[in-house]
Amino acid sequence: MPETAQKAGNAEVLTGRIAEYQELLDVLDQRLGLTVISSDPWSGTSALLAAAIDELHGTRILVDARSCADSRDLATAIADTAIAQLAPDAAAWWAQAAPPSSAAGLRLARTLRQSGIDLEDLRSKAGPETGGHHLADAIELLLALADGDALLAIDHLGLMLSSLSDHETRELLGDFRAARQRHPHLDLVLVEHPDGPSSKALEDSSHPLYHAGQLIRIRRAKPSRFIDDLVITRSWTRARVELIGAAAELAASVPALTWRIIDLAPSRGEDDQTRALVGWRHLRETTASLTAREWDLLRRVHSSAQPVVATISVGLRPHAVAANPKSVNDALARLRELGLAWQPQPRTWALADPLLAAWARDHAPPWARRRGG
Amino acid sequence: MDDRIGRLFPAGGPVPADLVIGRTGDIEEIVRRSREAIHTMLTGPRRIGKTTVCSAVCDQLRQDGTVVVDIEVPERTDAKDLLQLVVDRCNRISRSAATRGLLRVALPLIEQTLADQGIPLDLGQLATRPGSLPTRKILALPLALAEERDRPVVLFLDELQRAADYADGEQLLGDLVDLYSGSTKVVVLVDGSDERALDGMLDASAQFGKLVDRLILDPRISADIWRAGLTERFVQAGLELQPEALEKLIAFGEGRPYPTMTAARYAALGARKLGSATVEAFDVQMAIDEARRHLAEDNHA
Numbered sequence: 001m002p003e004t005a006q007k008a009g010n011a012e013v014l015t016g017r018i019a020e021y022q023e024l025l026d027v028l029d030q031r032l033g034l035t036v037i038s039s040d041p042w043s044g045t046s047a048l049l050a051a052a053i054d055e056l057h058g059t060r061i062l063v064d065a066r067s068c069a070d071s072r073d074l075a076t077a078i079a080d081t082a083i084a085q086l087a088p089d090a091a092a093w094w095a096q097a098a099p100p101s102s103a104a105g106l107r108l109a110r111t112l113r114q115s116g117i118d119l120e121d122l123r124s125k126a127g128p129e130t131g132g133h134h135l136a137d138a139i140e141l142l143l144a145l146a147d148g149d150a151l152l153a154i155d156h157l158g159l160m161l162s163s164l165s166d167h168e169t170r171e172l173l174g175d176f177r178a179a180r181q182r183h184p185h186l187d188l189v190l191v192e193h194p195d196g197p198s199s200k201a202l203e204d205s206s207h208p209l210y211h212a213g214q215l216i217r218i219r220r221a222k223p224s225r226f227i228d229d230l231v232i233t234r235s236w237t238r239a240r241v242e243l244i245g246a247a248a249e250l251a252a253s254v255p256a257l258t259w260r261i262i263d264l265a266p267s268r269g270e271d272d273q274t275r276a277l278v279g280w281r282h283l284r285e286t287t288a289s290l291t292a293r294e295w296d297l298l299r300r301v302h303s304s305a306q307p308v309v310a311t312i313s314v315g316l317r318p319h320a321v322a323a324n325p326k327s328v329n330d331a332l333a334r335l336r337e338l339g340l341a342w343q344p345q346p347r348t349w350a351l352a353d354p355l356l357a358a359w360a361r362d363h364a365p366p367w368a369r370r371r372g373g
Numbered sequence: 374m375d376d377r378i379g380r381l382f383p384a385g386g387p388v389p390a391d392l393v394i395g396r397t398g399d400i401e402e403i404v405r406r407s408r409e410a411i412h413t414m415l416t417g418p419r420r421i422g423k424t425t426v427c428s429a430v431c432d433q434l435r436q437d438g439t440v441v442v443d444i445e446v447p448e449r450t451d452a453k454d455l456l457q458l459v460v461d462r463c464n465r466i467s468r469s470a471a472t473r474g475l476l477r478v479a480l481p482l483i484e485q486t487l488a489d490q491g492i493p494l495d496l497g498q499l500a501t502r503p504g505s506l507p508t509r510k511i512l513a514l515p516l517a518l519a520e521e522r523d524r525p526v527v528l529f530l531d532e533l534q535r536a537a538d539y540a541d542g543e544q545l546l547g548d549l550v551d552l553y554s555g556s557t558k559v560v561v562l563v564d565g566s567d568e569r570a571l572d573g574m575l576d577a578s579a580q581f582g583k584l585v586d587r588l589i590l591d592p593r594i595s596a597d598i599w600r601a602g603l604t605e606r607f608v609q610a611g612l613e614l615q616p617e618a619l620e621k622l623i624a625f626g627e628g629r630p631y632p633t634m635t636a637a638r639y640a641a642l643g644a645r646k647l648g649s650a651t652v653e654a655f656d657v658q659m660a661i662d663e664a665r666r667h668l669a670e671d672n673h674a
Contacts (some may be wrong), residue, residue, distance in 0.1 A: 026646050031379035032638070033386045116465030121495075133457055171448060178445040181424060181531065184387045187379065208448060210533075211420045211631060212385045214667065 011236035012259045013047045016226040016248065020218050024052040027216060028189065034180055034213025036198045037191045040220040041339035041352035042308070044255035045191060046155050048218070051152055059146035061085055062153045064196065065160040068255040074160065075134035079122045079141050083108070084225040085170045086145035092125065115144045135172070139179045143186060158192025169197050174208035188213070193339050220344070223248035226258065238352065247274035252354040257283065282359060291359040301338060304331035310368045312341065312349050313360035320371060374609065378645060381610050382638035383630060390429040395594035396422060403430045403562065403588070407439075407527055410557040415564040416571055417590035420631040423564040424531050426590060430562065431529055440466060440522050442515050443529040451540045456511045457496045460487065463514040464494065467521060469636040478625065481515055482521040508541065509548040519558040519656030526559045531565040534570035546574060550584045561585060565659075593628030603637055610641050611648060625661045638663040
């Protein structure tokens with residue numbers, strides 16, 4: 001039987017991330033207003049944020065912006081989550097799965113209309129064509145249901161912003177700023193990758209978000225951190241220390257993949273290194289078709305994305321690609337925006353997904369294999 | 374009382390009226406001018422508390438029974454969203470009065486006024502061509518509110534300089550001047566930080582200077598006020614700020630609200646993280662280093 005981590009103690013979320021978790025808890029608990037979390041891709045920040053928010057007192061909701069194409073979608077997602085969490089008896093009515101005359105729904109609609117919030121506009125995405133109006137209404141709705149004091153965390157906001165124009169991004173961030181100005185008891189947590197538009201806006205004196213909050217940087221852990229943190233999380237998992245360390249190395253410190261390797265490692269074997277390697281190979285086999293598809297989709301990211309990814313995967317510098325340097329830079333910027341590539345250190349590039357990195361290495365074009373050795 | 378650090382040491386956002394340190398004179402001055410129907414433009418660099426001062430003014434005036442229509446001017450390419458905010462805010466006030474039974478009318482006044490003029494509540498239904506919007510009719514809604522409620526109205530436009538960049542910004546500013554320069558029922562209060570844009574607004578053909586008196590907010594608050602305010606604030610947080618630590622904080626901030634409050638916030642947060650009840654000079658030095666890093670990052674822009 002495979003050796004499985006006990007999930008009850010949150011070992012999967014916290015091992016290797018204890019310091020970041022404590023920092024998040026300290027900052028979010030003191031309600032510092034606007035916090036931008038700039039996190040390396042695949043660093044386990046989403047799980048960490050969810051766990052930290054779960055620990056907090058008071059009204060707090062967590063929205064995943066990956067399902068949103070624009071600020072109207074985001075407004076609807078905020079309203080959906082707020083109602084599901086804070087007015088659950090009206091959730092079916094809100095989702096149009098209950099009769100329009102449902103008492104809970106009518107009660108909610110009447111209460112909010114008195115606050116000037118038109119639920120129909122929000123629910124149907126009708127109304128003024130720009131989303132700022134909806135976003136403001138969704139935040140008003142949240143605060144009305146929360147009795148005036150709430151924390152709104154928007155995970156993966158950077159990914160959503162990457163599909164908007166600069167102008168739309170500026171407007172959306174300006175709308176967040178306006179919401180904070182209007183409601184001092186609204187706390188916002190915005191999550192994005194390093195050098196995302198929100199963290200840049202905090203430093204841009206011409207931007208509405210200038211100096212409006214603080215930045216928390218969450219880096220991907222080094223594999224050794226998984227071992228170090230076992231001092232605290234040891235009792236939450238039965239996995240052997242050496243197995244965890246080897247899995248973290250193979251998974252390039254991606255917490256979710258580390259624990260999947262441990263799950264897939266055989267319960268008996270020669271040594272922990274070998275067991276982790278077997279788990280890693282098993283993981284690669286089971287995800288190979290999805291990873292291949294991820295590789296195919298790189299064509300849609302940028303015309304130079306595939307060669308750049310292949311180059312990085314064999315350990316070459318991205319500019320080794322035989323393409324215009326501007327095109328390579330654009331491809332890198334796009335890959336970074338989407339969380340597909342990142343910079344562990346300045347002037348060093350790596351692929352965020354170790355499975356894609358391994359797949360690309362195995363399928364790299366001949367020129368890249370030859371030059372990469 | 375909410376003693377969380379973010380609440381007691383607000384930095385980078387609006388400060389609730391009961392937590393404002395200093396600025397009493399500025400707030401009283403603007404309240405006095407507003408009561409005398411003098412339109413005011415408060416100017417100064419960013420992050421010195423202009424919006425905080427104006428919000429405190431609005432709070433005081435509300436307590437006197439003044440109706441306040443407060444709007445943050447959005448960054449957009451034209452006035453449509455700003456006008457939508459004017460419609461929404463006025464309608465909300467009008468509707469809440471009707472709901473509370475103060476006025477026995479079939480339709481709240483603003484909705485009725487807009488319907489009479491063929492303007493939908495949702496301006497998205499109108500043509501989007503700049504200049505085709507019923508700007509003046511919408512900007513006149515606060516006047517209708519003043520009539521309806523038989524009370525003075527303050528129209529507070531935060532960061533109005535953004536409107537100067539609208540494609541139809543000149544028309545909007547001109548309409549504000551025409552509508553309100555002779556009005557005593559509606560008092561216009563605006564703030565703005567971009568000196569160049571503000572100068573443009575005051576000098577250009579819109580001649581916004583005809584409407585408002587400009588008041589400059591001092592970027593610094595005196596050390597004595599900080600001494601009293603910060604000491605009290607740390608006490609509210611359950612922390613004792615030692616005298617040497619206090620002086621270090623004040624010397625670092627040089628009277629400027631944002632750096633002072635940022636360093637104070639880091640000091641309080643550090644003490645709370647460590648479970649300490651006392652904030653010593655060393656703790657403040659650590660907080661100042663953190664604040665300095667934060668400010669240095671900002672200065673890269």
